Amino acid sequence: MAYTTFNRQINDQMKEPMFFGNPVNVSRYDQQKYGIFEKLIEKQLSFFWRPEEVDVSKDRIDYQNLPDHEKHIFISNLKYQTLLDSVQGRSPNVAFLPIVSLPELETWIETWAFSETIHSRSYTHIVRNISAEPHKVFDDIMLNEKILERADDVTRYYDDLIDGINLYQRCGEGTHTINGETHSISLYELKRRLYLCVMSVNVLEAIRFYVSFACSFAFAERELMEGNAKIIRLIARDEALHLTGTQHMLNIMAAGDDDADMAKIAKECEEEAYAIFRKAAEQEKDWAQYLFKDGSMIGLNKDILCQYVEYITNSRMQAIGMKAIFSTTQNPIPWINTWLVSDNVQVAPQEAEISSYLVGQIDNEVDGGDFGDFDL
Amino acid sequence: MPGVKLSNGVVINFDGSAQTLLEALERKKLEVNFHCREGYCGACRCKLISGEVNYINEPLAFVRKGEFLPCCSVPVTDIEIEIP
Ligand code: FES
Ligand SMILES: [Fe+2]
Numbered sequence: 177m178a179y180t181t182f183n184r185q186i187n188d189q190m191k192e193p194m195f196f197g198n199p200v201n202v203s204r205y206d207q208q209k210y211g212i213f214e215k216l217i218e219k220q221l222s223f224f225w226r227p228e229e230v231d232v233s234k235d236r237i238d239y240q241n242l243p244d245h246e247k248h249i250f251i252s253n254l255k256y257q258t259l260l261d262s263v264q265g266r267s268p269n270v271a272f273l274p275i276v277s278l279p280e281l282e283t284w285i286e287t288w289a290f291s292e293t294i295h296s297r298s299y300t301h302i303v304r305n306i307s308a309e310p311h312k313v314f315d316d317i318m319l320n321e322k323i324l325e326r327a328d329d330v331t332r333y334y335d336d337l338i339d340g341i342n343l344y345q346r347c348g349e350g351t352h353t354i355n356g357e358t359h360s361i362s363l364y365e366l367k368r369r370l371y372l373c374v375m376s377v378n379v380l381e382a383i384r385f386y387v388s389f390a391c392s393f394a395f396a397e398r399e400l401m402e403g404n405a406k407i408i409r410l411i412a413r414d415e416a417l418h419l420t421g422t423q424h425m426l427n428i429m430a431a432g433d434d435d436a437d438m439a440k441i442a443k444e445c446e447e448e449a450y451a452i453f454r455k456a457a458e459q460e461k462d463w464a465q466y467l468f469k470d471g472s473m474i475g476l477n478k479d480i481l482c483q484y485v486e487y488i489t490n491s492r493m494q495a496i497g498m499k500a501i502f503s504t505t506q507n508p509i510p511w512i513n514t515w516l517v518s519d520n521v522q523v524a525p526q527e528a529e530i531s532s533y534l535v536g537q538i539d540n541e542v543d544g545g546d547f548g549d550f551d552l
Numbered sequence: 553m554p555g556v557k558l559s560n561g562v563v564i565n566f567d568g569s570a571q572t573l574l575e576a577l578e579r580k581k582l583e584v585n586f587h588c589r590e591g592y593c594g595a596c597r598c599k600l601i602s603g604e605v606n607y608i609n610e611p612l613a614f615v616r617k618g619e620f621l622p623c624c625s626v627p628v629t630d631i632e633i634e635i636p
């Protein structure tokens with residue numbers, strides 16, 4: 177039950193469940209219980225990109241010319257995405273690696289989380305370019321109430337799971353007194369926390385990012401902030417893979433062949449699962465309201481965005497066998513789909529110039545006069 | 553030439569001029585959701601009521617029984633489908 181980095185128990189990995197079996201010993205991929213995770217790894221590796229490959233220098237001029245309410249929309253979304261990827265860059269590792277039992281799934285989790293760190297680094301690339309004071313943007317994330325409100329729901333299920341695993345791996349099942357406080361944990365309760373956690377991660381990646389994606393692409397439809405949109409497309413392409421990963425996990429869990437307890441738990445947690453989706457959709461609609469508090473942007477307003485949240489929530493729920501909860505059946509912004517097509521994403525070196533991370537570095541082709549009174 | 557029957561009665565012939573079922577549906581101005589068009593996101597999921605499809609590339613997205621992904625498949629028999 178205690179975690180070990182190289183389990184000496186000789187086991188048949190093909191008979192282990194996804195989670196809470198033996199810890200993985202040999203990282204071998206010659207045999208796989210669930211080949212899908214290996215395929216996701218390969219796909220994710222083929223998607224590899226670096227933020228520096230995307231030239232965002234024109235965005236600086238675009239950003240300076242945006243009216244204040246559009247600056248607010250743009251920068252608030254970046255802050256929110258920064259929060260989400262901060263969480264996603266570490267939490268799958270911390271929460272799932274101590275309990276995973278299949279090598280292909282273990283490696284998928286690591287590959288998945290690694291790609292999130294690229295997303296995080298890309299936000300610094302974007303912010304450094306548009307702002308002479310990037311620290312102000314990042315500092316505000318820890319102070320911004322609207323963002324912190326969301327952070328709570330995004331992290332809660334991870335934290336509950338991690339807390340339970342710590343207790344279980346140290347003390348085992350039962351009631352324990354630690355520093356004068358009593359805590360109890362059972363394996364079944366841990367599995368319940370795992371199921372809800374995977375569900376909430378699915379919601380995070382399949383719904384929470386999309387309001388922000390829609391705004392980025394709405395700017396780019398007007399040929400504004402196109403460097404940013406290029407990066408967001410690469411992020412969206414990765415996220416599509418991640419949400420497919422959690423959908424597979426959820427579906428395997430609910431089927432019960434992997435671990436009969438999980439199928440039971442999936443049924444018991446049905447109401448809670450609906451509540452997680454519903455709450456996330458409401459929060460994202462609130463977020464749309466906050467984004468457009470000082471005015472809409474061309475092609476998008478609060479109502480359209482809220483309809484899109486409903487539409488995408490329905491479709492994500494149906495993907496894991498749940499029923500739609502909103503009456504919206506039409507995509508109110510069908511143009512977003514073309515931005516999400518994968519074969520249009522190009523980061524070939526000849527196509528996008530390598531730009532520097534140095535603060536203040538600007539592309540040669542940009543006329544310095546365009547910057548106006550922007551101080552470097 | 554397999555026929556594609558929609559739940560609303562419309563019938564399309566899959567005559568090989570479209571690479572995938574998604575393309576064939578789009579040519580008829582039918583709105584099907586999509587994102588990746590490559591089988592890994594699952595956004596295009598539709599119901600397969602009867603018949604059989606072949607995947608051009610094995611999709612990574614989860615496909616439950618009675619569903620299929622039009623972005624990366626072609627019909628091998630007459631099929632009846634429902635677009636959500
Ligand atoms: S559009 Fe992504 S799976 Fe079909
Ligand atoms: Fe991410």
Ligand SMILES: [Fe+2]
Nearest residue numbers: 264381415418
């Ligand atoms: Fe992700």
